[in-house]
Amino acid sequence: MTEAEVDxxxxxxxxxxxxxxxxxxxxTTFANDLEFDSLTVMDFxxxxxxxxxxxxxxxxxxxxxxxxxxVTAVHKLQGS
Amino acid sequence: xxxxxxxxxxxxxxxxxxxxPIIQTRETLLASGVEDPFNLVMEKVLSPTRAICxxxxxxxxxxxxxxxxxxxxxxxxxxxxxxxxxxxxxxGSRVLNGTYQGHKECEDALKEFYAMDHAMVFSTGYxxxxxxxSTLAGxxxxxxxxxDSHASIYDGCAMGxxxxxxxxxxxxxxxxxRLKRIPEGAGILVVLEGVYSMLGDVAPxxxxxxxxxxxxxxxxxxxxxSMGFIGENGRGVCEEQGVIEDVDFIIGTFSKSVGTVxxxxxxxxxxxxxxxxxxxxxxxxxxxxxxxVATAATSIRKLMHGANKRAHxxxxxxxxxxxxxxxxxxxxxxxxxxxxxxVIMPDLERGAAMWEALLKEGLYVNLARPPATPANMTLLxxxxxxxxxxxxxxxxxxxxxxxxxxxxxxx
Numbered sequence: 001m002t003e004a005e006v007d008x009x010x011x012x013x014x015x016x017x018x019x020x021x022x023x024x025x026x027x028t029t030f031a032n033d034l035e036f037d038s039l040t041v042m043d044f045x046x047x048x049x050x051x052x053x054x055x056x057x058x059x060x061x062x063x064x065x066x067x068x069x070x071v072t073a074v075h076k077l078q079g080s
Numbered sequence: 081x082x083x084x085x086x087x088x089x090x091x092x093x094x095x096x097x098x099x100x101p102i103i104q105t106r107e108t109l110l111a112s113g114v115e116d117p118f119n120l121v122m123e124k125v126l127s128p129t130r131a132i133c134x135x136x137x138x139x140x141x142x143x144x145x146x147x148x149x150x151x152x153x154x155x156x157x158x159x160x161x162x163x164x165x166x167x168x169x170x171x172g173s174r175v176l177n178g179t180y181q182g183h184k185e186c187e188d189a190l191k192e193f194y195a196m197d198h199a200m201v202f203s204t205g206y207x208x209x210x211x212x213x214s215t216l217a218g219x220x221x222x223x224x225x226x227x228d229s230h231a232s233i234y235d236g237c238a239m240g241x242x243x244x245x246x247x248x249x250x251x252x253x254x255x256x257x258r259l260k261r262i263p264e265g266a267g268i269l270v271v272l273e274g275v276y277s278m279l280g281d282v283a284p285x286x287x288x289x290x291x292x293x294x295x296x297x298x299x300x301x302x303x304x305x306s307m308g309f310i311g312e313n314g315r316g317v318c319e320e321q322g323v324i325e326d327v328d329f330i331i332g333t334f335s336k337s338v339g340t341v342x343x344x345x346x347x348x349x350x351x352x353x354x355x356x357x358x359x360x361x362x363x364x365x366x367x368x369x370x371x372x373v374a375t376a377a378t379s380i381r382k383l384m385h386g387a388n389k390r391a392h393x394x395x396x397x398x399x400x401x402x403x404x405x406x407x408x409x410x411x412x413x414x415x416x417x418x419x420x421x422x423v424i425m426p427d428l429e430r431g432a433a434m435w436e437a438l439l440k441e442g443l444y445v446n447l448a449r450p451p452a453t454p455a456n457m458t459l460l461x462x463x464x465x466x467x468x469x470x471x472x473x474x475x476x477x478x479x480x481x482x483x484x485x486x487x488x489x490x491x
Contacts, residue, residue: 039455042227046291055261057222057243 003075005050008039012046013051017044052078105428112431115439117447122232128339128467133444141462142446146419147308147389148467149339149379160255162374169369174201175356178367186377190344193380194315194330198352203365205304206232206335208343210239211361212300212329217242221267222299224258224292226250227281228276228454230302241271248275250452252287259295268297274317275305278461279412280420280454282310286321293326300329305418308337308383309390309466334376337383341382342368342376366484389466393419396464402478408490412459423447423460423480430477430487431458441477458480 014024017040022033030036036044045056048070054077056064064070091195096316109117113136125130128148129140147154162182172178190199202208213236217223221242225233227295228249237244245262247254255270262268270292272283285301292299303316311319311325314337318324328349334342345355356362394416401416404423412422428449438460446461453459468476484490 037456038451042166042246042248045253050257053245053261055245057245058237059243080287 001075002080003071004077007071008071009051010048010067010074013047014067016046024067026066026071028067029065030067031065031071048074054078082121085264085309104135109428110384112429112432114436117432120439120444125150128459129465130441131444131470133439136439136442137342137425138361138439138444139468139472139476139479140444141464141468142444143290143465144336144463145339145467146305146337146393147337148388148465149337149381149382149420152339152379154382155339157379158378159371159375161369163369168371170367171293172366173363174367175363179338180367180370180373182370182373182377183367184220184340185253186380187344187372189377189380192347193384194195194324194346195312195313196346197348197350199344199346200352200355200359200362201342201376202362202366203343203368204341205331205335205343205457206235207361207365208331208333208345209233209302210236210347211359212331213237213242213269214361215219215359216240216298216300216329216473217267221269222262223269224255224262225269225271225298226255226273226276228278229271229273230277231452233271233273233302240409243427247431250281250283251429252284252291255288256291256295257473259291259297262295268292270297270299272299272301273305274301274303274310275418276421277305277420278457278459280305280418280461281413282317282417285318285323285327289318289323289326298328299326300331302331304331304333304336304419307332309393310387314383314386314390322410324466327407334372334379338376340372357406365454393464393466395470396423396466396468398462399470399473403473404480407481407484409479409480409484420465421462421464423462425458425460425489427457430489431460434460434487434489437487438479441479441483443479444481 052074064073113161121423122133122134128145128150131138131140135377151441152361165179180222186201187199208231219241223237223242224245227246240422245258247258275282289299300319306316307401310317318327329345329347331345364441397419403419405411410424438445448459448461
């Protein structure tokens with residue numbers, strides 16, 4: 001799967017979590033722009049993990065602050 | 081030279097700035113005139129269930145003194161004797177000069193209590209989790225844990241180098257999915273709790289332990305809130321659900337049913353004892369005082385024969401749960417699953433008001449708030465004691481009724 005395809009699928013997954021309808025760019029942050037709390041993060045991460053059949057450990061989550069970083073990380077974890 | 085020595089740097093950020101939000105929350109709460117829920121002083125302790133708190137005679141319903149061992153005459157005698165014969169403290173690490181006869185006797189009592197080959201006593205329950213988890217799971221290993229795990233479990237994860245993979249609370253399927261995705265050959269430690277202390281709910285250990293074993297994981301179960309009264313021999317939820325043989329490590333504490341302070345890990349793993357040399361929170365701290373291990377050992381041995389007390393504690397838990405439900409309070413679990421009955425409050429303000437109203441009635445409960453609680457809940461946590469009389473439980477219910485109506489939580 002290309003990074004563009006990963007991006008497209010995550011964009012669809014994030015929709016229900018983007019309660020305020022924030023315009024998402026690569027620089028959009030989860031904590032500040034999207035105001036995700038720890039519970040939302042858990043649910044959102046679980047959705048992505050199931051969709052791509054991967055694990056995003058808490059150690060890896062700590063390194064991911066922006067939408068762009070997430071897409072890159074998922075693409076890499078996918079190993080394709 | 082002299083010039084640069086006198087140069088001043090621009091001042092850095094105030095290191096306390098990060099605490100401003102919590103300072104603000106606290107000030108707002110106290111400005112409403114409520115007694116500070118996190119600054120209570122017990123001036124006198126009359127029994128396992130009664131104390132003078134902030135000047136009032138108070139029923140204690142927010143301690144972890146489940147089995148009421150803190151004033152047991154045999155326990156107190158053992159502590160006094162050890163204090164006289166071995167002194168007030170060991171002034172040393174377990175691996176140097178800090179292992180006394182009493183520490184070995186305490187570990188022997190634990191081995192007998194759990195019918196396991198090895199026992200290791202730590203200075204606190206927190207350190208037991210911190211030490212065992214951070215030492216066992218290293219770089220390249222995986223720790224799979226329930227998202228609602230206790231702070232000591234998370235801190236053990238943070239201190240080690242393993243990959244940390246949480247799953248939704250008590251969700252068997254979510255746990256299995258994550259186990260399935262872990263790369264072949266990686267070491268896995270699954271960390272579960274018997275009773276989760278915030279809502280007092282029990283884990284489906286029977287299913288979870290079986291699945292974990294299927295994926296070749298080692299399993300650690302924290303039985304802090306079940307020791308002494310859940311399971312036929314009080315060994316915990318893993319005993320009650322028939323999976324204790326498949327659990328690799330049980331973590332526990334002396335600060336709840338045992339009635340003093342300290343922590344432990346028991347295991348049948350043949351290499352277990354090497355942990356004494358490689359586990360930093362075990363090595364780099366002073367061992368428990370002789371009086372503490374003597375009271376713990378005596379208490380543990382008495383808990384082996386505590387069937388009647390256990391039965392009464394369960395009666396208390398069931399009565400309180402049913403009574404509060406009838407009054408119209410929302411409880412954390414539909415059925416009583418442990419000695420913890422968690423009453424859900426609508427928000428922190430009304431939770432604090434209810435807490436204060438109960439204190440003025442002469443009842444102490446635990447006010448629990450985020451981040452300690454799941455789902456941002458504010459809870460009034462009631463933990464029962466085997467020494468609460470049936471009459472006391474009725475008194476507690478009438479206190480809840482008056483306070484709940486006064487604060488407007490129930491009608």
